[in-house]
Amino acid sequence: MERGIRAIPTYYKGINFRSRLEARWAVIFDRLGIDWHYEVEGYNIEVEPGLTIRYLPDFLLRGGTTRCPDPLFVEVKGNMQSDDA
Numbered sequence: 001m002e003r004g005i006r007a008i009p010t011y012y013k014g015i016n017f018r019s020r021l022e023a024r025w026a027v028i029f030d031r032l033g034i035d036w037h038y039e040v041e042g043y044n045i046e047v048e049p050g051l052t053i054r055y056l057p058d059f060l061l062r063g064g065t066t067r068c069p070d071p072l073f074v075e076v077k078g079n080m081q082s083d084d085a
Helices: 020-031
Strands: 010-012 015-017 036-038 043-048 051-055 059-061 072-074
Touching: 010 020, 015 020, 020 036, 020 059
Parallel strands: none
Antiparallel strands: 010 015, 036 059, 043 051, 059 072
16 A cells, blocks of 8 residues: 655755655755765664564764764654554
């Protein structure tokens, strides 16, 4: 069953973002002077024995500024519905 609004791929600073929301966050990070990188590193996560999923965070904030002193992964999500919780 299809739910919600489909993401609109958006181009910003030479990068094709999967959604307009992700591109907007890139703009926010730029305006705050935060060094960001889009979908740079994925991980295999074992959610239960024998079941592993692949997780690719949206952003890696490199850190080194007063606004973002340490590296930080950021996952961008739209409005949650009660079924998503």
